[in-house]
Amino acid sequence: xxxxxxxxxxxxxxxxxxxxxxxxxxxxxxxxxxxxxxxxxxxxxxxxxxxxxxxxxxxxxxxxxxxxxxxxxxxxxxxxxxxxxxxxxxxxxxxxxxxxxxxxxxxxxxxxxxxxxxxxxxxxxxxxxxxxxxxxxxxxxxxxxxxxxxxxxxxxxxxxxxxxxxxxxxxxxxxxxxxxxxxxxxxxxxxxxxxxxxxxxxxxxxxxxxxxxxxxxxxxxxxxxxxxxxxxxxxxxxxxxxxxxxxxxxxxxxxxxxxxxxxxxxxxxxxxxxxxxxxxxxxxxxxxxxxxxxxxxxxxxxxxxxxxxxxxxxxxxxxxxxxxxxxxxxxxxxxxxxxxxxxxxxxxxxxxxxxxxxxxxxxxxxxxxxxxxxxxxxxxxxxxxxxxxxxxxxxxxxxxxxxxxxxxxxxxxxxxxxxxxxxxxxxxxxxxxxxxxxxxxxxxxxxxxxxxxxxxxxxxxxxxxxxxxxxxxxxxxxxxxxxxxxxxxxxxxxxxxxxxxxxxxxxxxxxxxxxxxxxxxxxxxxxxxxxxxxxxxxxxxxxxxxxxxxxxxxxxxxxxxxxxxxxxxxxxxxxxxxxxxxxxxxxxxxxxxxxxxxxxxxxxxxxxxxxxxxxxxxxxxxxxxxxxxxxxxxxxxxxxxxxxxxxxxxxxxxxxxxxxxxxxxxxxxxxxxxx
Amino acid sequence: xxxxxxxxxxxxxxxxxxxxxxxxxxxxxxxxxxxxxxxxxxxxxxxxxxxxxxxxxxxxxxxxxxxxxxxxxxxxxxxxxxxxxxxxxxxxxxxxxxxxxxxxxxxxxxxxxxxxxxxxxxxxxxxxxxxxxxxxxxxxxxxxxxxxxxxxxxxxxxxxxxxxx
Numbered sequence: 026x027x028x029x030x031x032x033x034x035x036x037x038x039x040x041x042x043x044x045x046x047x048x049x050x051x052x053x054x055x056x057x058x059x060x061x062x063x064x065x066x067x068x069x070x071x072x073x074x075x076x077x078x079x080x081x082x083x084x085x086x087x088x089x090x091x092x093x094x095x096x097x098x099x100x101x102x103x104x105x106x107x108x109x110x111x112x113x114x115x116x117x118x119x120x121x122x123x124x125x126x127x128x129x130x131x132x133x134x135x136x137x138x139x140x141x142x143x144x145x146x147x148x149x150x151x152x153x154x155x156x157x158x159x160x161x162x163x164x165x166x167x168x169x170x171x172x173x174x175x176x177x178x179x180x181x182x183x184x185x186x187x188x189x190x191x192x193x194x195x196x197x198x199x200x201x202x203x204x205x206x207x208x209x210x211x212x213x214x215x216x217x218x219x220x221x222x223x224x225x226x227x228x229x230x231x232x233x234x235x236x237x238x239x240x241x242x243x244x245x246x247x248x249x250x251x252x253x254x255x256x257x258x259x260x261x262x263x264x265x266x267x268x269x270x271x272x273x274x275x276x277x278x279x280x281x282x283x284x285x286x287x288x289x290x291x292x293x294x295x296x297x298x299x300x301x302x303x304x305x306x307x308x309x310x311x312x313x314x315x316x317x318x319x320x321x322x323x324x325x326x327x328x329x330x331x332x333x334x335x336x337x338x339x340x341x342x343x344x345x346x347x348x349x350x351x352x353x354x355x356x357x358x359x360x361x362x363x364x365x366x367x368x369x370x371x372x373x374x375x376x377x378x379x380x381x382x383x384x385x386x387x388x389x390x391x392x393x394x395x396x397x398x399x400x401x402x403x404x405x406x407x408x409x410x411x412x413x414x415x416x417x418x419x420x421x422x423x424x425x426x427x428x429x430x431x432x433x434x435x436x437x438x439x440x441x442x443x444x445x446x447x448x449x450x451x452x453x454x455x456x457x458x459x460x461x462x463x464x465x466x467x468x469x470x471x472x473x474x475x476x477x478x479x480x481x482x483x484x485x486x487x488x489x490x491x492x493x494x495x496x497x498x499x500x501x502x503x504x505x506x507x508x509x510x511x512x513x514x515x516x517x518x519x520x521x522x523x524x525x526x527x528x529x530x531x532x533x534x535x536x537x538x539x540x541x542x543x544x545x546x547x548x549x550x551x552x553x554x555x556x557x558x559x560x561x562x563x564x565x566x567x568x569x570x571x572x573x574x575x576x577x578x579x580x581x582x583x584x585x586x587x588x589x590x591x592x593x594x595x596x597x598x599x600x601x602x603x604x605x606x607x608x609x610x611x612x613x614x615x616x617x618x619x620x621x622x623x624x625x626x627x628x629x630x631x632x633x634x635x636x637x638x639x640x641x642x643x644x645x646x647x648x649x650x651x652x653x654x655x656x657x658x659x660x661x662x663x664x665x666x667x668x669x670x671x672x673x674x675x676x677x678x679x680x681x682x683x684x685x686x687x688x689x690x691x692x693x694x695x696x697x698x699x700x
Numbered sequence: 701x702x703x704x705x706x707x708x709x710x711x712x713x714x715x716x717x718x719x720x721x722x723x724x725x726x727x728x729x730x731x732x733x734x735x736x737x738x739x740x741x742x743x744x745x746x747x748x749x750x751x752x753x754x755x756x757x758x759x760x761x762x763x764x765x766x767x768x769x770x771x772x773x774x775x776x777x778x779x780x781x782x783x784x785x786x787x788x789x790x791x792x793x794x795x796x797x798x799x800x801x802x803x804x805x806x807x808x809x810x811x812x813x814x815x816x817x818x819x820x821x822x823x824x825x826x827x828x829x830x831x832x833x834x835x836x837x838x839x840x841x842x843x844x845x846x847x848x849x850x851x852x853x854x855x856x857x858x859x860x861x862x863x864x865x
Contacts, residue, residue: 435805439801440798443798445757453789453791
């Protein structure tokens with residue numbers, strides 16, 4: 026699962042002539058040696074251009090190649106305009122397949138997005154191979170059948186995963202994102218400490234995803250699984266909430282309530298689902314029993330003609346009095362429940378307000394900690410002088426006899442404990458609100474019925490005595506209809522409950538799985554791989570002679586996978602006290618360690634190449650550079666290493682003494698001048 | 701002071717006193733349970749009855765709340781003796797507990813463990829012993845908590861209702 030360069034040919038045609046430069050690479054360590062302005066960087070960039078990977082360094086579609094390949098070329102006797110130029114690469118993969126690709130940088134006939142290819146089992150057979158054309162630097166280049174990067178991915182033997190992108194979508198981990206981990210270009214590549222991975226591919230944490238992939242860390246799979254589970258959990262929570270609203274609507278319509286509050290833990294637990302019923306006189310009456318009673322009563326009434334109002338006068342008067350008393354009593358209870366709900370809602374408001382205060386306090390403390398990490402000593406200095414950082418007054422030694430105060434981290438821990446308490450209380454108060462409102466809604470529905478009954482009884486008592494009893498007829502109609510609708514709605518409510526139960530059980534499983542993923546993250550083979558990378562990195566730093574910081578203080582962070590000092594990532598613009606030459610040594614060490622580690626670890630996915638353009642920066646000492654070449658030679662045991670250097674031949678003779686290196690000396694003043 | 705008649709609202713002239721009006725500040729005593737020293741002692745009391753002399757912040761809120769007022773103590777006693785429905789947990793909350801704990805930390809009367817639990821220090825225990833020896837704070841709450849000691853988190857939430865996580 027890797028590839029190497031066999032050959033590169035740069036071809037330029039002007040109005041009067043054609044010229045080309047051809048370099049043949051060997052497996053292992055290759056040194057392109059030539060003086061400044063010879064075109065080493067153009068040669069190295071042409072490797073990237075030929076692969077269509079210049080997007081790794083810029084989103085621009087302009088050619089990254091020098092002017093000799095794109096506009097004008099200085100030939101031996103005169104300067105001429107470039108009419109056509111191309112880069113032809115020959116690659117070899119682990120299966121012994123040779124792939125030749127040609128991409129034009131300038132041409133009247135071909136767009137630079139076109140890549141012509143030929144594949145064969147031997148170099149000789151390439152010339153007779155069938156041409157197949159692909160496209161690159163266009164949408165679909167990495168995924169479509171005619172995309173060159175899809176071909177390249179298959180040729181190298183990579184299976185690039187999709188990774189979390191911005192906006193919660195999944196994005197392919199493009200080859201362009203991997204390349205900066207194995208290629209340091211001269212112009213900007215040595216400027217920072219961390220690889221400059223492109224950010225325009227909408228990948229979240231692109232460096233970390235790329236490093237995880239090439240190191241074969243399981244974290245990437247865990248991350249994807251975590252994202253998938255979180256999305257599933259969000260869907261289930263939405264289903265729970267929607268179904269809960271539907272259920273509540275049925276309960277309110279019918280004046281029913283649940284025998285006990287329903288939350289996710291209850292629904293997924295052994296206790297099972299709550300019964301549905303009516304709260305009457307503090308007694309919980311099952312809704313099905315109540316419907317059955319109504320139905321029986323309605324049927325019994327149907328058997329006899331309705332009595333006249335006159336016959337029922339005494340009964341109706343008594344019933345009216347009883348109903349009015351009952352309505353008054355219910356109204357009182359309803360008010361109490363509404364008050365209880367309002368009190369609980371006020372509790373929720375107060376608790377939320379307190380949570381907001383805590384959160385703003387926490388945010389301030391986090392900022393203070395950030396300042397401390399950046400080296401701020403304001404707080405510490407103030408305390409040392411017994412000076413209060415809050416009120417800016419001198420502290421009375423007696424009041425702070427010990428001189429100890431809670432540091433920022435301890436304070437954050439204390440706030441977290443307080444927040445946990447408030448979270449629980451808020452949750453409990455919210456349930457109280459729901460219960461009180463549920464009970465109030467149920468009472469309100471009962472009260473509505475009683476008021477309707479009172480109206481009917483009053484109508485009956487004030488009407489003609491020979492007329493059929495209005496209250497009785499209405500009672501028959503209402504009872505029958507309520508029983509019918511009640512049965513339908515009860516069935517619906519049970520369906521909602523069961524749906525909520527299924528959602529709750531699924532949510533519990535998803536949460537368990539997420540917990541398991543979190544615990545897996547802290548153990549296993551990933552940690553060993555990172556340890557290997559770390560030890561290779563530290564050993565290389567030691568060999569390169571890091572001076573401005575103790576070697577033991579620099580490491581590779583388990584989370585960032587980047588060089589860190591004092592828990593702080595050494596990224597593009599942060600050197601944390603490293604001298605310029607030590608920054609270069611750190612960079613060498615990082616690239617060498619990464620390449621050697623991916624070569625050594627089972628399950629890692631090496632690209633197969635490491636390219637460094639002019640690694641001797643900042644006039645690094647010869648002993649350090651010698652150690653670098655030794656490390657590169659070791660890395661070249663598993664990957665092809667290509668280094669461009671302007672060091673004089675005698676210096677390279679010394680540096681490479683005893684090392685297996687393939688040297689490509691550039692003749693003349695420019696790569697095209699000898700032709 | 702110049703005298704004058706008030707407006708005849710009800711037909712009778714209002715009589716206005718000529719006595720000079722004097723205003724002065726009369727300091728009212730701060731309630732005992734609002735005083736900082738007392739609040740710190742309640743935290744020490746609460747921790748002293750917990751197993752291992754340590755408790756979570758959530759436990760402390762409820763225990764200190766019970767010590768704040770005799771009625772609170774009686775409510776806690778009632779709930780403790782009649783364990784709650786676990787889905788409706790009982791919790792007390794003391795708004796100024798965090799502030800009190802911070803001062804107690806500064807004075808090394810209480811220390812915070814790595815897991816966020818609060819523990820009574822030797823100095824805190826000595827101070828509490830001195831306070832109790834003097835009989836300064838003995839109320840319903842103190843007597844109740846002494847009777848419940850040692851209080852463990854598990855037992856406390858079993859009785860007061862722990863929300864399923």
